[in-house]
Amino acid sequence: MQDNPMTAPASFDVALRAAQARITDYAHSRLTGADDLHAAMRYAMVGGKMLRGFLVLESGRLHGLAPDAAMNAALAIECVHAYSLVHDDLPCMDDDDMRRGQPTVHRKWDDAMAVLAGDSLQTFAFELMAEPVVGPHALAALRTLAQSAGKDGMVSGQMLDIAAESAETPLNLDQITRLQQRKTGCLIEWSATAGAVLTGADPAPLATYARALGLAFQIADDILDVEGDMNKVGKALRKDEDAGKATFVSLLGLDAAKKRASDLVEEACEALHPYGDDAETLKQAARFVISRDN
Amino acid sequence: MQDNPMTAPASFDVALRAAQARITDYAHSRLTGADDLHAAMRYAMVGGKMLRGFLVLESGRLHGLAPDAAMNAALAIECVHAYSLVHDDLPCMDDDDMRRGQPTVHRKWDDAMAVLAGDSLQTFAFELMAEPVVGPHALAALRTLAQSAGKDGMVSGQMLDIAAESAETPLNLDQITRLQQRKTGCLIEWSATAGAVLTGADPAPLATYARALGLAFQIADDILDVEGDMNKVGKALRKDEDAGKATFVSLLGLDAAKKRASDLVEEACEALHPYGDDAETLKQAARFVISRDN
Numbered sequence A, B: 001m002q003d004n005p006m007t008a009p010a011s012f013d014v015a016l017r018a019a020q021a022r023i024t025d026y027a028h029s030r031l032t033g034a035d036d037l038h039a040a041m042r043y044a045m046v047g048g049k050m051l052r053g054f055l056v057l058e059s060g061r062l063h064g065l066a067p068d069a070a071m072n073a074a075l076a077i078e079c080v081h082a083y084s085l086v087h088d089d090l091p092c093m094d095d096d097d098m099r100r101g102q103p104t105v106h107r108k109w110d111d112a113m114a115v116l117a118g119d120s121l122q123t124f125a126f127e128l129m130a131e132p133v134v135g136p137h138a139l140a141a142l143r144t145l146a147q148s149a150g151k152d153g154m155v156s157g158q159m160l161d162i163a164a165e166s167a168e169t170p171l172n173l174d175q176i177t178r179l180q181q182r183k184t185g186c187l188i189e190w191s192a193t194a195g196a197v198l199t200g201a202d203p204a205p206l207a208t209y210a211r212a213l214g215l216a217f218q219i220a221d222d223i224l225d226v227e228g229d230m231n232k233v234g235k236a237l238r239k240d241e242d243a244g245k246a247t248f249v250s251l252l253g254l255d256a257a258k259k260r261a262s263d264l265v266e267e268a269c270e271a272l273h274p275y276g277d278d279a280e281t282l283k284q285a286a287r288f289v290i291s292r293d294n
Helices: A012-030 A036-045 A051-062 A067-088 A111-129 A138-149 A154-166 A173-197 A204-227 A248-252 A254-271 A273-291 B012-030 B036-045 B051-062 B067-088 B111-129 B138-149 B154-166 B173-197 B204-227 B248-252 B254-271 B273-291
Strands: none
Touching (some): A012 A036, A012 A051, A012 A067, A012 A273, A036 A067, A036 A111, A051 A067, A051 A173, A051 A204, A051 A273, A067 A111, A067 A154, A067 A173, A111 B111, A111 B138, A111 B154, A138 A154, A138 A173, A138 B111, A154 B111, A173 A204, A173 A248, A204 A248, A204 A254, A248 A254, A254 A273, B012 B036, B012 B273, B036 B067, B051 B067, B051 B204, B067 B138, B067 B154, B111 B138, B138 B154, B138 B173, B173 B248, B204 B248, B204 B273, B248 B254, B254 B273
16 A cells, blocks of 8 residues: 555555545644534535545645645645535535435534535635645635636536526536536646646646546536435435436436546546656546546 | 825725725626626625725725735725625524615525625635735735634634524623624734735734724624614614623623723724824724714
8 A cells, every 4th residue: 555645656546545534634633623613614524535635636746746735735625625515505505415425514513504614614725725835836826726616616607507407498518518617627627737836837738637537527427316326425316307407418318428428538648648657546536537436 | 085095094984985985896897797696796795884995905005005905905805704794694694684775695686696605705805815916925914814714713703603692691791702803803903904914014003903993893883783773774783682692782781881992992093103193094993983873
């Protein structure tokens, strides 16, 4: 087993689990408050795959980013992701009772706690990015994090998603691709390029990788929603179909959706060419997103 | 009338209105999106006193901070304040229908929009602070903004406030002072010290000023809740008394609360001694917070 995933490529499976453990430990070491707010923040961070944080650590390793800087950025992106899930699960949004195999924050506590825990997870993400350990390019990375997460990024994607539910005609492929790019693609791209941005290197190859990966990830999510086992996925499934929502599966058909996801993974892997063998773990990550069962 | 409040002290009344107009114009110039999310964000920014933004501009003027840097910081703090009001007004929190004389965001749109508009206002605040125009001390100011707004600052104050509502015994004076310091004091202190922090100057005198001002402001709010005219204040009053909540008025009595607020204003003004006549507008601001009727 690879002891330190910052120093050499490891097999994806090992690297993802190591990243998850290290980010979770760091989250717990930074969120030590004894009050319910801190407890809810810690709770919301538990059990995620932490693919975004893993991408930050891997892109950091590829560019020789200091491990402490990479860890702050990895926890920051996982806090943004966790905040968005806590708010999306609220009764006034997607109204979900289960997340990552456990009751959602508003079911475990109440709606007010979910609003506030989500709010403070977002704030904490920016606090982490503003700490001196992140280094001389912190402000540039922080700015793109805000752009990726906010009114023209993730939140606008969530808005488009809500609007689509009450629209008279289902979204077409262009519209759903744009929705996905905003709702999940922006933050996946930020994660995969963080190591380049934080070392002042060219983020273009990793951005190309991330755009293909992000789209493949969403198509795989739609496939899981149709084919998945709720006990493994850890949340309610078949909601899109029940709601009559357009998905990549409903628009393309199941087989064509799988083919498209597979083609995107190849595109993602080709974009990593400049990194040679060092990028093997990221290539495995791309293959993982379309083969996962949760 | 003072044309440019950045270059010389103006009377408080003129300076506050000028700051409010300039910050509102800047908010509209930055939030131009045609979608409902941007509309809700603009709506949430309208009609506030913008005392926090005014404090940023004034402390910036005292320290010779570039006007564009001050304006980004002023809009940032008003976005944080607006986000906190939009979320606090939600049915699962304070459940208020009116704010600043108009329907709250969740009444005008719905709860989901209020969650998302609040979320993206917070994100936008950090985006503004991360823009190059803010200058070489941006990261330090951004970090203290996150600390002041988050799990150990404003959000924890809101948590304490919610917990107090269901507590068996009302808060005592120490507890309510701590709650106020977190819920509103932290961001007032950040605002008043922003000009010093963003120019690398000593923020201590302005911090002392702000701590006294923030406490006086909250005491004045409690007095307004008892004595105010809802048509002027623009939101529901007498809620604290009806809920049996401890306030500075219930703990000190009305006359002693007024005396305490007045003493704090004198303390605030004395702290401004190092700035001489340049701080006249900030002194007037301190006197305003205990004489306002809204």
